[in-house]
Amino acid sequence: MSTTTMNDSKYAIETRAMNIYYGAFRAVKDVTFSIERNKITALIGPSGCGKSTVLRSFNRMNDLIPGARTEGEVLYHGQNLYDPDVDAVQVRRQIGMVFQKPNPFPKSIYDNIAYGPRINGWKGTRAEMDELVERALVGAALWDEVKDKLNQSGLSLSGGQQQRLCIARAIAVQPEVILMDEPCSALDPISTLKIEELMLELRQRYTIVIVTHNMQQAARVSDYTAFFLMDKEDRAGELVEYDVTSKVFQNPADKRTEEYVSGRFG
Amino acid sequence: MSTESLRPERQSIGSLPEGEAARQNVSSRQRRGKIWQGILLACTIFGIIILLMLAYNIVNDAFGGIGVQYAVEEEDLTDGRPLEELSQAELIAILETNLRSRVLKNLERERPLAERSREELIDIINDEIIKPEVVAVYSLSEFLFDRPTIEAELRKSHPRAEIEFKSWLSWDFIVTPMSSNPVEAGIRTAILGTLYLLWLTMLISFPLGVGAAIYLEEYKNDKPFDERIPAGRWMNNAIQRSAGLIETNIYNLSGVPSIIYGILGLAIFVRALEQFTSGAVFGYADPTTANGRTILSAALTMSLLVLPVVIISSQEAIRAVPGSMRQASYGLGATKWQTVWKIVLPNAMPGILTGTILSISRAIGETAPLIVIGASTFIVTDPTSLFSKFTVLPLQIYNWTSRPQPEFRAIAAAGIIVLLVLLLSLNAAAILLRNYLRSKRVST
Numbered sequence: 001m002s003t004t005t006m007n008d009s010k011y012a013i014e015t016r017a018m019n020i021y022y023g024a025f026r027a028v029k030d031v032t033f034s035i036e037r038n039k040i041t042a043l044i045g046p047s048g049c050g051k052s053t054v055l056r057s058f059n060r061m062n063d064l065i066p067g068a069r070t071e072g073e074v075l076y077h078g079q080n081l082y083d084p085d086v087d088a089v090q091v092r093r094q095i096g097m098v099f100q101k102p103n104p105f106p107k108s109i110y111d112n113i114a115y116g117p118r119i120n121g122w123k124g125t126r127a128e129m130d131e132l133v134e135r136a137l138v139g140a141a142l143w144d145e146v147k148d149k150l151n152q153s154g155l156s157l158s159g160g161q162q163q164r165l166c167i168a169r170a171i172a173v174q175p176e177v178i179l180m181d182e183p184c185s186a187l188d189p190i191s192t193l194k195i196e197e198l199m200l201e202l203r204q205r206y207t208i209v210i211v212t213h214n215m216q217q218a219a220r221v222s223d224y225t226a227f228f229l230m231d232k233e234d235r236a237g238e239l240v241e242y243d244v245t246s247k248v249f250q251n252p253a254d255k256r257t258e259e260y261v262s263g264r265f266g
Numbered sequence: 267m268s269t270e271s272l273r274p275e276r277q278s279i280g281s282l283p284e285g286e287a288a289r290q291n292v293s294s295r296q297r298r299g300k301i302w303q304g305i306l307l308a309c310t311i312f313g314i315i316i317l318l319m320l321a322y323n324i325v326n327d328a329f330g331g332i333g334v335q336y337a338v339e340e341e342d343l344t345d346g347r348p349l350e351e352l353s354q355a356e357l358i359a360i361l362e363t364n365l366r367s368r369v370l371k372n373l374e375r376e377r378p379l380a381e382r383s384r385e386e387l388i389d390i391i392n393d394e395i396i397k398p399e400v401v402a403v404y405s406l407s408e409f410l411f412d413r414p415t416i417e418a419e420l421r422k423s424h425p426r427a428e429i430e431f432k433s434w435l436s437w438d439f440i441v442t443p444m445s446s447n448p449v450e451a452g453i454r455t456a457i458l459g460t461l462y463l464l465w466l467t468m469l470i471s472f473p474l475g476v477g478a479a480i481y482l483e484e485y486k487n488d489k490p491f492d493e494r495i496p497a498g499r500w501m502n503n504a505i506q507r508s509a510g511l512i513e514t515n516i517y518n519l520s521g522v523p524s525i526i527y528g529i530l531g532l533a534i535f536v537r538a539l540e541q542f543t544s545g546a547v548f549g550y551a552d553p554t555t556a557n558g559r560t561i562l563s564a565a566l567t568m569s570l571l572v573l574p575v576v577i578i579s580s581q582e583a584i585r586a587v588p589g590s591m592r593q594a595s596y597g598l599g600a601t602k603w604q605t606v607w608k609i610v611l612p613n614a615m616p617g618i619l620t621g622t623i624l625s626i627s628r629a630i631g632e633t634a635p636l637i638v639i640g641a642s643t644f645i646v647t648d649p650t651s652l653f654s655k656f657t658v659l660p661l662q663i664y665n666w667t668s669r670p671q672p673e674f675r676a677i678a679a680a681g682i683i684v685l686l687v688l689l690l691s692l693n694a695a696a697i698l699l700r701n702y703l704r705s706k707r708v709s710t
């Protein structure tokens with residue numbers, strides 16, 4: 001992907017008439033919206049409406065699913081990520097991902113962080129790597145808890161710590177965008193709160209897109225909210241409403257959005 | 267039918283037992299459970315009995331009594347003192363008084379007696395003067411519990427013979443090469459042959475099997491050639507089809523009788539590739555072999571035999587690596603190869619190694635394919651290279667059991683113990699290795 005098209009548009013990712021298929025089944029239809037830089041955008045909607053599918057299309061993780069296919073455009077700094085000459089590997093370095101279930105590698109905490117830079121051709125001294133690891137862990141608000149046991153397995157941490165380790169791992173490769181698919185759904189309320197605080201901090205340097213089922217969470221942390229819903233007839237997910245979070249929650253334009261956010265739906 | 271099911275009397279939901287009936291129902295269900303538990307226990311006990319019988323049989327033959335007859339009794343030579351306690355001078359004196367002068371002269375010419383060690387002298391006294399001869403062989407049970415009968419029997423046939431305890435399994439047995447005299451025969455040649463074969467089979471089948479498993483698990487759906495040109499499409503199609511063919515037939519391949527692999531090995535490795543497997547193309551010509559019946563041919567044949575199982579068990583180990591690990595790696599910008607090499611393989615390695623070692627340890631016991639490709643059944647020279655003639659433990663055991671003398675049956679049993687110990691230690695090594703790798707992956 002060329003960086004020459006890098007412009008100072010205020011949008012990090014824009015989709016144009018995006019349709020995503022699993023084999024013959026259209027899971028997401030005709031989604032067009034733009035995600036602003038250095039903001040947190042929440043994708044909400046009932047189960048099965050295609051939130052994860054949309055999220056995965058932003059860093060071409062859908063490519064890993066046999067039979068999955070994306071139509072339309074996903075623009076990242078004006079460049080269509082699905083152009084034939086764009087390499088998904090390059091995309092994923094710049095658009096990182098945090099998954100629903102914490103999935104640290106069965107390696108040491110240190111190596112969990114160092115893995116990303118190393119595979120991406122990082123060059124430097126051991127001391128520089130130490131520094132990089134520390135910064136990533138500080139950035140993910142995990143440093144104080146693990147600084148004395150960097151050589152222990154990432155799996156030895158609690159669920160909430162593991163999820164922050166995954167966030168640290170994602171930011172260690174210095175992406176621009178971080179995609180999070182229900183990052184707190186496997187966590188207790190306190191860990192959830194920590195991650196939410198972390199997201200608000202990360203917003204200064206990264207663009208964050210988060211999928212969540214937790215309305216309060218969307219309302220608390222996000223700047224923009226996109227509401228998706230499954231079409232009754234063809235069961236394809238579509239974007240119903242997309243706006244500033246406060247507007248979506250307090251004064252939605254669509255009746256279905258209002259029903260959903262007020263809990264009378266889904 | 268639908269109208270029938272709507273009839274009101276069809277809408278009864280039956281009844282659940284209550285009170286006393288419920289209690290009886292529970293106890294009858296418990297009873298049934300107990301009966302099944304008893305049956306399962308019986309199955310287990312049956313298995314254990316079989317195992318014990320096997321062990322009894324082997325031990326009964328590998329240890330026991332022998333009737334030995336000496337040309338001269340040790341006590342008569344030494345006035346009752348054991349040979350081991352005599353000084354060198356006394357030993358030489360015994361030799362000089364008891365050996366004929368011609369034999370003595372020969373020995374002196376080889377090396378003066380005075381220069382020989384005491385052990386050597388004792389050996390000579392044993393071989394040349396005492397001359398023990400095994401005249402009867404008894405199993406362990408006969409030796410322990412039937413002493414009077416066998417003693418009476420022996421006294422009748424060999425009045426001068428004595429009954430002694432004999433362990434056919436001994437250090438000497440393990441380190442001596444094959445001999446046509448069962449009392450002197452050892453199993454070193456076969457142990458070395460088996461170890462050679464084992465290593466070589468592992469060396470060949472491990473990379474091939476794991477490589478194929480990785481391809482089938484991780485790359486099967488990839489299209490390595492350019493889809494936009496017809497030739498590329500054709501190649502992609504061909505690759506995918508052959509991968510699919512292998513995948514669907516791999517279980518069939520693993521079920522093919524081993525003798526058929528032997529026939530295949532004979533045709534390909536021994537005959538067609540003789541120049542290669544005999545070492546001729548490398549300028550290596552073993553004068554005693556001079557054909558393709560070498561360790562290399564055997565290892566290649568054994569690799570064919572175990573390859574399907576190695577592939578299947580490696581595939582299972584690779585499949586067991588959680589998809590979330592792969593996704594995490596891809597999500598950081600790793601390529602497929604980086605993900606396979608740095609995440610999938612290290613995590614699958616304990617399983618791959620266990621599966622490989624277990625399947626190869628099965629191959630140690632294989633006899634049929636080796637007979638077909640012409641492994642030696644009687645060989646006294648150790649294997650020295652890939653291109654040597656060889657024999658293996660099961661073949662050696664088979665060879666011994668097919669001989670009439672009871673001594674051979676006894677050393678066959680001792681050989682079986684060696685084979686079993688080798689097998690069990692390999693399996694134990696597999697388990698230890700797996701546990702070690704697992705613990706390493708979790709704690710670091």
Ligand SMILES: Nc1ncnc2c1ncn2[C@@H]1O[C@H](COP(=O)(O)OP(=O)(O)OP(=O)(O)O)[C@@H](O)[C@H]1O
Binds near residue numbers: 045047050
């Ligand atoms: N790997 C897949 N193969 C086939 N169909 C899929 C796959 N993943 C998702 N789908 C289908 O696509 C649709 C959208 O799924 P998706 O996982 O994006 O929903 P979601 O909004 O994330 O739901 P949830 O809130 O439950 O996570 C669903 O109908 C689902 O069945």
Ligand SMILES: [Mg+2]
Binds near residue numbers: 053
């Ligand atoms: Mg989802």
